[in-house]
Amino acid sequence: MLPCDPPETPIDASTRRSTPAARADHRFPRWITIPGAGLTGHSLEKISAALLLLFTVIALVWANSPLSTGYDEFWESSFDIRAGDVVIQMTFHSVVNDALMAFFFFAVGLEVKREFAIGELTDRTRAVVPIIAALAGLVVPAGIFLLLNPSGEDARAWGVVISSDTAFLLGALAIVGPTFPARLRVFLLTLAVVDDVGALGAIAVFYTEQVDLVPLVISVVLLGLVVLVRFLPVGRGPAYTVLSLLVWLTLYSSGVHPTLAGVAIALVIPVFPPRRREVERAAELARAFRQSPSSEYAAAASRSLNDSISANERLQIVYAPYVSFLILPLFALANAGVRLDQETIGAALGSSLTWGIIAGLVVGKIVGITGATALVRRFGLGQLAPGLTVARVLGGAALSGIGFTISLFIVDIAISDPLKQSEARVGVLAASLIAFVLGTLAFRIIDRVQPASTIGRTLIRPIDPDRDHIKGPADAPLTLVEYGDFECPFCSRATGSIDEVRAHYGPRLRYVWRHLPLTRVHPHATEAARASEAAAAQGAFFTFVPLLFARQDRLETDDLLSYAVEAGLDVDRFSHDLRSVRSANRVDDDALDAEIMDLGTTPTFFIGSKRHQGPYDAQSLIRALDASLEASDDDRSR
Structure with missing residues (x-):
């Protein structure tokens, strides 16, 4: 079984999130031109x-x-x-x-x-x-x-x-x-x-060194007007520009x-x-403009995109x-x-x-x-x-x-x-x-x-029951960790293997899921991973995940919200958590771990803390787990 296609470069979640131009590249459709995007x-x-x-x-x-x-x-x-x-x-x-x-x-x-x-x-x-x-x-x-x-x-x-x-x-x-x-x-x-x-x-x-209070007070008043610009129905851009110029001039005159x-x-x-409401409104206006192109719809869609x-x-x-x-x-x-x-x-x-x-x-x-x-x-x-x-x-x-x-x-x-x-x-x-x-x-x-060749053989972050998504007893003698992608079909198939492996070992095995969204080949993987974290915030990670794997071709935001309804979750809370920094950080943490370990394909498995090399069908994983159990027994007997 072949792994999902690896990205052209290592996963770099910090780059995706941390620079304005990098964020622009992921936030806007391809038909919007942004300098440097x-x-x-x-x-x-x-x-x-x-x-x-x-x-x-x-x-x-x-x-x-x-x-x-x-x-x-x-x-x-x-x-x-x-x-x-x-x-x-x-x-x-x-x-x-x-x-x-x-x-x-x-x-x-x-x-x-x-x-x-x-x-x-x-x-x-x-x-x-x-x-x-x-x-x-x-x-x-x-x-x-x-x-x-x-x-x-x-x-x-x-x-x-x-x-x-x-x-x-x-x-x-x-x-x-x-x-x-x-x-x-x-x-x-x-x-x-x-x-x-x-x-x-x-x-x-x-x-x-020296401050003239009169222009300084005027600049403070102007800053108050800048705060109020957000409430203007139209013309916010020109208002920001004019007021900003006046603030600069008054500060220049004040000595600051x-x-x-x-x-x-x-x-x-x-x-x-x-904001979900503004995003949905922008989508509605864009559809209306597509069906009936007019300057009114174009202006409304543009304003709505900006407001979102x-x-x-x-x-x-x-x-x-x-x-x-x-x-x-x-x-x-x-x-x-x-x-x-x-x-x-x-x-x-x-x-x-x-x-x-x-x-x-x-x-x-x-x-x-x-x-x-x-x-x-x-x-x-x-x-x-x-x-x-x-x-x-x-x-x-x-x-x-x-x-x-x-x-x-x-x-x-x-x-x-x-x-x-x-x-x-x-x-x-x-x-x-x-x-x-x-x-x-x-x-x-x-x-x-620390040569690169030694990196990736061992799990760099120990299992944390308070943070990781675990199936099975937290103190089970065997551990199987999967770095996966909800849009990767091989991860979906591997999940079937996991069910068989878990059935074989019962309470002797704990299974751990960690995120590795391959965004270059799976554009919805990160959003799906964040959705799983939003479900986890309501204690429903392993209830929600099968819905993602079963419908890998439908992982848009609206689809994810409908799955939250199907899973019986509080949808408003789910929607908020989907966009939260906490959910983004959880996914990015796992992706950065994967980069440090040089993981470029999904699924990637670890048996205990050691990286599993070779096939990941149920029988291969069982043999690898048995071997790790025997090795640990030998270590204890010495």
Whole structure:
């Protein structure tokens, strides 16, 4: 019997869930065109990191070429913006750092709010380790920097070392390509969100010198109006645009750094999981438009589609490619142009500011993140995800020393002396390079110590009666674990084998189901798996599962809801649990376990904790189980 076709690449549940463009690729029909949606999460990260690196090199070459005077002259060229008696004078450099970077912080704010509202950080037990590690990754680097720069203007630049560059960090992880990076990627994304919150707080509290209360109060009132925009029947897009521009202008006038307007607006944008009522309404209008094409139906269907997904997620999808592929490269071009002449290099080599930045980002991130992770595990405050070790966290912590974007941003607002700015930028660039090299070396050593060939032979996560779906006594002497897919016909046939195996052993066997949805070949597998978890929340997992296997060609959302009715479940609760973070995390946990173990086909069986190789008909499984029982008896008799 042949297994289901494996996916073209290993299962990566974290990529599917954690990047806006990756989420877009799964959320929208193929006929909707979204910039960047055709790329995978890892491809987007590699391209974004490559563009940042390219424009950094261009800036360095430009600033150190015969045209170097043109670099400073161009970015310091000024122009006026006039509105009646109000005049705002800006340079091209301030347009990038004060205006365009507001979009970057807007995108960061959207991601932060989403993660705390419906994403990874809603599960507090899952988030505790990376949150504590991130806090240590803020405090320890700042402490190391201040040890080397305890006073004077240099001490004011402590904020330069607290934040990692998320785009470079994830791009570097994709480029380094450690074995099975998905768990580490989820950990680093969670860490990066907390890291960004800390950096934004530092900018707001410590790098705002003088505040004019009148425009600040006006900006707060305008933010209140932004909150009310969600209740407008039409014209919400233009309203958000006009009010956001006014908030930026008033914050700029108040003395608060205007990029924080992006964060403030993002935090009041609504976010919620897709709502069943709006989704069904959108489907009804789409059918009506198909039957009777008209501008009225088209407009109504378009509005209904928009209403079915929160403004937060729509805006992430729209802005993420432009931030990654346009704004951040322009920021690198405007800020990375350090003149690397003998005088600058000599000053940097003897500067405690430069060495404080290097030590803070490189040493501080490694010590803070890795040390906090080890301590949290040691004292039982939290647990790392299966397959994620302190050694792998150390590799990720080394890469976290890449503090490019926000570090350079804080250099510009924390240091006024141009010579000191150059020393600080040399420190940021050197630290980012060292961090990448150290992270690469760390992962090469880790992968050599734990070769990929040894992975997948043993079940990485022990059976947990409080979490796993188990048939049979929890303390049975024999264990059979299946990683399966509800849309895979071979899993359905294997279920028949399982029934025969269970009948043969009776109470001596416990059977355990874990999820491995092969989404590239089975588009409804993930939804079906989440539905089974929604049924499990009502104690009906093994009642619901046979309905999924019996009707593998009908696994749309409406079908799943009808099966809930047939199984006698509370449908409203089932519908809510189907969309919950808890159900998604349960499925993604199993899928990430499967990736770490290099499982690419379904069904895959484990006899006890050892992977079963060979046929999985009833008699083959019985022979394998008997052999494992004999081996355990021999071990006990010795």
